[in-house]
Amino acid sequence: MIFGFGAAATALVGVHFGANAIERGHLAGWTAAIYSAVLCGFVGGAVALFPGLWANLFTQAETVREACRNYLQIVGPFYAFYGVSLCLYFASQGAGRVLWPVIASVLRVVVIVMGCIAAAREPGATAAQFFLVIAFAMAAQGLVTGAAIRLGAWRVGLAP
Template identity: 40%
Template sequence: MVAAMAGVGSVAGYGTGARLEYPLIPLIFGIAATIWPEQWLRLFSAKADMIETGSAYLRIVGPTYGFFGLGLSLHFASQGAGRLYWPLTAGFLRIAVALGVGWIAPSITGSLEWLLGALTLGLVVYGMTILAAVRSGAWFRQDLLSSKSPERALLMVTSSNQTRTQRTPA
């Protein structure tokens, strides 16, 4: 529809603008939720313990939603570039950090804030890992041609499956 209404050249502008939603929505929501956590939470429940814990979560983790949005937008861009190694690695790192630190820190301190801090650290690790990989040129390296590359192995399996499918008589 965009091309029909505004021309083919405007499709790139529309696509870029739409992709900016990925980092902006978590960033804006994170800021709003950090400033007014009780108002957001009361949309779902008025129970005091839920409001207290949810407010702590939004005040501690909410400011880092922008890192999640950054990682998410770069994840989708990496998918378009056919380079998913680093986004998937970043996702596993996020889980490992959140679970590892999230288990160790509260067991030592007995504090919910340390658990929430672990979740915060996981979001920062996620966004920054993908950003560092993209900025270092991971999309443009020729390591895809290396037989040791996980992406190359997946590409080879996919290609051989397609070749077998094409050779099979109908």
């Protein structure tokens, strides 16, 4: 889903930046990101509300189904953030400015590693705590990517 919007955003942003139509390039990138957020948010919301639709497809083991349902209910609502970040990463390739989306991706990994280490050190840590770390990391990645681009990451090095 995101790859479809992202691939189109790469081309559209690249064409507009190449033609020095920077504002139109921004509009194309953000439009694709919004569609990605809506689509991923819808899917994430649907599996969060009805996790059994997905969890029951792959196993008969109730413990696995329960873990899957738990994950989807916690992390599913945050899929929209991941949709925004990945789509804007693709669009940033078209703009020739991927630094901030890459920083945001690294941040997501660091948050997951550090958060999971912290959770693992807690006596009685639950899977839900690890899933919350993943959800928070997705939100951080989406917010950092979006904020960086909104604040001018795609304008760096452009003539005024």
